[in-house]
Amino acid sequence: xxxxxxxxxxAHGLFLPKIYFxxxxxxxxxxxxxxPRNPFYEDLIIMIFFWGTLAASWNLVGGFAGQIxxxxxxxxxxxxxxxxxxxxxxxxxxxxGMFAGxxxxxxxxVAIGYPCFRLKSHFFALATIAFAEVVRLVASxxxxxxxxxxxxLISFKPGIENFIFRGKIPYxxxxxGLMLLIILVSYSIRNSRFGFYxxxxxxxxxxxxxxxxxxxxxxxxxxxxxxxxxxxxxxFYAQYxxxxxxxxxxxxxxxxxxxxxxxxxxxxxxxxxxxxxxxxTPLDVLLRGWLxxxxxxxxxxxxxxxxxxxxxxxxxxxxxxxxxxxEPFLRRLPGANLAVALEGTVSPAFSSDTSEPKDSDPxxxxxxxxxxxxxxxxxxxxxxxxxxxxxFQIKKGEILGLIGPNGxxxxxxxxxxxxxxxxxxxxxxxxxxxxxxxxPPHKVCMKYIGxxxxxxxxxxxxxxxxxxxxxxxxxxxxxxxxREEATKMLDFIGLLGHRDSLASxxxxxxxKRLELGKALSTRPELLLLDEVVAxxxxxxxxxxxxxxxxxxxxxxxxxxxxxxMKAIMTLSHRIIVLHHGEKIAESSPTEISRDRRVxxxxxxxEYLA
Amino acid sequence: xxxxxxQLIINGxxxxxxxxxxxxxxxxxxxxxxxxxFAHGEFLMLGMYASYWLFQLFGVDPYLSLLMVIPxxxxxxxxxxxxxxxxxxxxxxxxxxxxTVGLSLVLQNVALFFWKADYRTVRxxxxxxxxxxxxxxxxxxxxxxxxxxxxxxxxxLMFLKRTYTGKAIRALAQEKRAAMLMGxxxxxxxxxxxxxxxxxxxxxxxxxxxIYYAFPTVGALFVLIAFVVVILGGYNSLVGALIGGLxxxxxxxxxxxxxxxxxxxxxxxxxxxxxxxxxxxxxxxxG
Numbered sequence: 001x002x003x004x005x006x007x008x009x010x011a012h013g014l015f016l017p018k019i020y021f022x023x024x025x026x027x028x029x030x031x032x033x034x035x036p037r038n039p040f041y042e043d044l045i046i047m048i049f050f051w052g053t054l055a056a057s058w059n060l061v062g063g064f065a066g067q068i069x070x071x072x073x074x075x076x077x078x079x080x081x082x083x084x085x086x087x088x089x090x091x092x093x094x095x096x097g098m099f100a101g102x103x104x105x106x107x108x109x110v111a112i113g114y115p116c117f118r119l120k121s122h123f124f125a126l127a128t129i130a131f132a133e134v135v136r137l138v139a140s141x142x143x144x145x146x147x148x149x150x151x152x153l154i155s156f157k158p159g160i161e162n163f164i165f166r167g168k169i170p171y172x173x174x175x176x177g178l179m180l181l182i183i184l185v186s187y188s189i190r191n192s193r194f195g196f197y198x199x200x201x202x203x204x205x206x207x208x209x210x211x212x213x214x215x216x217x218x219x220x221x222x223x224x225x226x227x228x229x230x231x232x233x234x235x236f237y238a239q240y241x242x243x244x245x246x247x248x249x250x251x252x253x254x255x256x257x258x259x260x261x262x263x264x265x266x267x268x269x270x271x272x273x274x275x276x277x278x279x280x281t282p283l284d285v286l287l288r289g290w291l292x293x294x295x296x297x298x299x300x301x302x303x304x305x306x307x308x309x310x311x312x313x314x315x316x317x318x319x320x321x322x323x324x325x326x327e328p329f330l331r332r333l334p335g336a337n338l339a340v341a342l343e344g345t346v347s348p349a350f351s352s353d354t355s356e357p358k359d360s361d362p363x364x365x366x367x368x369x370x371x372x373x374x375x376x377x378x379x380x381x382x383x384x385x386x387x388x389x390x391x392f393q394i395k396k397g398e399i400l401g402l403i404g405p406n407g408x409x410x411x412x413x414x415x416x417x418x419x420x421x422x423x424x425x426x427x428x429x430x431x432x433x434x435x436x437x438x439x440p441p442h443k444v445c446m447k448y449i450g451x452x453x454x455x456x457x458x459x460x461x462x463x464x465x466x467x468x469x470x471x472x473x474x475x476x477x478x479x480x481x482x483r484e485e486a487t488k489m490l491d492f493i494g495l496l497g498h499r500d501s502l503a504s505x506x507x508x509x510x511x512k513r514l515e516l517g518k519a520l521s522t523r524p525e526l527l528l529l530d531e532v533v534a535x536x537x538x539x540x541x542x543x544x545x546x547x548x549x550x551x552x553x554x555x556x557x558x559x560x561x562x563x564x565m566k567a568i569m570t571l572s573h574r575i576i577v578l579h580h581g582e583k584i585a586e587s588s589p590t591e592i593s594r595d596r597r598v599x600x601x602x603x604x605x606e607y608l609a
Numbered sequence: 610x611x612x613x614x615x616q617l618i619i620n621g622x623x624x625x626x627x628x629x630x631x632x633x634x635x636x637x638x639x640x641x642x643x644x645x646x647f648a649h650g651e652f653l654m655l656g657m658y659a660s661y662w663l664f665q666l667f668g669v670d671p672y673l674s675l676l677m678v679i680p681x682x683x684x685x686x687x688x689x690x691x692x693x694x695x696x697x698x699x700x701x702x703x704x705x706x707x708x709t710v711g712l713s714l715v716l717q718n719v720a721l722f723f724w725k726a727d728y729r730t731v732r733x734x735x736x737x738x739x740x741x742x743x744x745x746x747x748x749x750x751x752x753x754x755x756x757x758x759x760x761x762x763x764x765x766l767m768f769l770k771r772t773y774t775g776k777a778i779r780a781l782a783q784e785k786r787a788a789m790l791m792g793x794x795x796x797x798x799x800x801x802x803x804x805x806x807x808x809x810x811x812x813x814x815x816x817x818x819x820i821y822y823a824f825p826t827v828g829a830l831f832v833l834i835a836f837v838v839v840i841l842g843g844y845n846s847l848v849g850a851l852i853g854g855l856x857x858x859x860x861x862x863x864x865x866x867x868x869x870x871x872x873x874x875x876x877x878x879x880x881x882x883x884x885x886x887x888x889x890x891x892x893x894x895x896g
Binding site: 062066068070115116118119120121122123125126127129130131133134137138140141252253256259260263267297298300301303304305306307308311312313315 | 644645693696697700701702703704705706707708710711712713714715716717718719721722825829833836837840869871872874875878879881882885886889
């Protein structure tokens, strides 16, 4: 009787701790504003929701995408000033003015973000400070519009349509609504393709690009969402306090407070910024109460100290620390054994027979037109010709090797093909289509050309599975499908056992496999491998060679740079040799090993013996 | 008109000398440690207060106070480097940025706590003295500040060119790995570079106090100018910082006169953003 009830899908979920515990928290939040009948606590609760919302919105661009903005106060102020001015000058309801302000702030964000995202982290932070400073100056000195330092006063006319309320409780629920919305938005982003893209570009922008991530566009969208909420927060602030001036809404300390909350709570996590607000906002109020009487500024001394200590010693924040306790805690709640029973029935998402080759056709059909053609590729760095007039072709299903001494221009050729560099002259064709100078790299990935990097570029703070999922997302939209594909891929490259390990914890050999798995999951037809066995021991090399052969058996064309002769000679059908940026030989492995020029330039006399 | 222009050039250059001294410390720290010291302005503020209190309590002339401020700030720099910068030297940029941002928050509010938000300055016998020649006016303390700033910058450049420590620091700024292989004690050089950077900005504070007010947030004002100068001069070129400082001084003098003193800040922030976007290596930086 009871069992049949539980087996119904919607109902049994409620008994799982991981479902009902968050629901209990949500219920707690919903009653929080009406629990205290005291203006002081009501104000505190509003401030917690308010700061939580803003910190979480900063976290989208600063935490997820890793773009450190110290200029968010500008967007906050633009939101506050726009809705207030529209209300004061034209009587436009702040509910509408809120969206006008958000729209304007987003436009400004695009205008400033688009060029500034090219800057490296420290300089991006600097540019955003400077930008916010310019906006503050404009607000202070454009007196005709903003009344400058005098500020704007909104007269107290309660009414729903005026966004002005007699008591504090309506404000509390509006702030709570905003906070729940940003949590929902953050959660959806974190578990979607877009979220994976943001975190991957934060971890390694080049690697993300090579897997088809439109990094510039992703950063910009993250900034736009973040700014939207920040500006709405500005309107809320204006309507709650009914007074704004440049010093309060355009201040550097506001810009610092948002990341502070996010960092203390747990940067780049969904609820970290909220947790930060729940801990630091009451602390701030208490400190102001206890210490503020003695002197202003003391609370900021505590804040600053906490920030410094946190980034040096606890960069993962409270949530990072709690997360190790959260799962065990859930397991001790009633209903946890139910979860175990249910999860046991879930069929495994992968089967072990995935390494079977697809219909493959490795035979060299010379009648076919080549899959890939490079003609007279040339690239100069300053006066140095890194690649000089290099031409070659790759046939479908072939494994082409590329060897040559260090500095011969091998990796440069890979970079020219994959959009990390543009050739000075020459022509590149893939599947009969010209792709010369196609940029940025994600476009090349989408043409079904994949690559790995000589110095492996794992997304360190993502698990092995998540690393591969980033690649899989280039071909599928849904996280579920990407997870399935990535699981199969991990099985194929022999990393299934490390599925949930962070990439940073893997050995070099495993990181090289992961590199292969990431590139392969973009389903390339041509895969460029840059020294995938360098630095490995003989047994590990054997393993990788086996995987590469399996890749080739699936019909994927391979172009391989390698210094380990055993690997390149056994794998390649043909080899080209580069020396000082020029192609000095091209033929089968056996002939290459006898070629005089190649021996002189690269292999050395011992190789003959 | 010509006299006005010459007067503006003089004003601009005199101001620019101090900007250069503030900025050169920031450049040195960034060039060697690859960290932007967001608390740089707060050390300027502390330098101003140090000189102010030496004058108020012990009657030490602000220029004489340099003899105490420079070594003290050097030691403070060593300590800050050891305690805060060293642990995050290889950390992700976010940790680096917020370590010094947090420090700036602390220092600013420590000043507010102890010395309140009052504007304080030093009134010396020479505070209002002016040299007048041919219709031109040159404020004496500004001239002295300029000469001292240029002298200190020259001394620093000489030190970096001539001494072993100086050469080691420059080597480190160019190529860290190679410098390590040559047996340079990287951690020690990091400390010394940071110490020198802080000593420079502390000294700038001391020579600024006879002509400007000290208050807890004064650093924020100047550090933004310093950021502009550093970007303009090329963030790893000390000579660039010197010339950048002079240029920004001129820009400030001219835009203050021809536009509005209120807009001079807007002008150099626009320059800042334009330089970052179109010539991120600055006017004198190497690529």
